[in-house]
Amino acid sequence: MMKQGIKYFALGLSAFVIGMSVNNYAISDVTNNIAVVDVQKVVASSAQVKALKADREAKIKDLASFVQTARTNVAKEKNAEKKKALEAKYNKELNTKRDAIQKDYAKKLANIDKSISATIAQKAKAANYSMVIAKGVVLYGGQDITNEIAKVVK
Numbered sequence: 079m080m081k082q083g084i085k086y087f088a089l090g091l092s093a094f095v096i097g098m099s100v101n102n103y104a105i106s107d108v109t110n111n112i113a114v115v116d117v118q119k120v121v122a123s124s125a126q127v128k129a130l131k132a133d134r135e136a137k138i139k140d141l142a143s144f145v146q147t148a149r150t151n152v153a154k155e156k157n158a159e160k161k162k163a164l165e166a167k168y169n170k171e172l173n174t175k176r177d178a179i180q181k182d183y184a185k186k187l188a189n190i191d192k193s194i195s196a197t198i199a200q201k202a203k204a205a206n207y208s209m210v211i212a213k214g215v216v217l218y219g220g221q222d223i224t225n226e227i228a229k230v231v232k
Contacts, residue, residue, distance in 0.1 A: 111208035114220035115198055115227055123228045126190050130183070137179045145172060197231055 121127050148168035155161040201223065202210045211220060 111206065112220040113202055113207040113210045113223045114213040114216050115210055116213040116224040119224055120194060120228045120231055124190065124231050126232055130186050130190065134183050141175055141179065144175065194231055198227055201227060201230065
């Protein structure tokens with residue numbers, strides 16, 4: 079009975095050792111192929127993003143100018159009913175312009191995001207990385223490829 083217990087113990091111990099060895103090998107193989115990217119840094123250095131922000135700021139300035147003109151025109155109107163109608167007209171126009179600016183910005187930003195993601199994936203595949211993780215969520219390890227990506231992203 080005692081010999082049978084020793085056999086099971088030895089079998090269990092060897093299975094444990096083999097399992098740990100395979101697990102350590104699998105983990106070491108994966109960790110060597112992980113890259114990290116500081117996405118915020120890549121986005122901040124992107125010329126496309128800078129141009130998009132400048133374009134949006136210019137459109138917002140135009141919108142502020144429109145609001146100022148509308149206020150001036152409404153203030154000039156003496157008839158209360160015409161004043162109300164003019165305010166409604168300008169408010170509707172303002173909302174339409176503001177919504178168009180927001181939609182255009184969101185669409186262009188989404189396209190830039192897709193482009194940056196595609197660039198990261200392309201570079202990762204070319205360098206044989208099995209995984210790319212955002213640098214902000216990694217406490218330790220991984221090959222930092224942020225500068226390589228930032229150079230390629232336009």
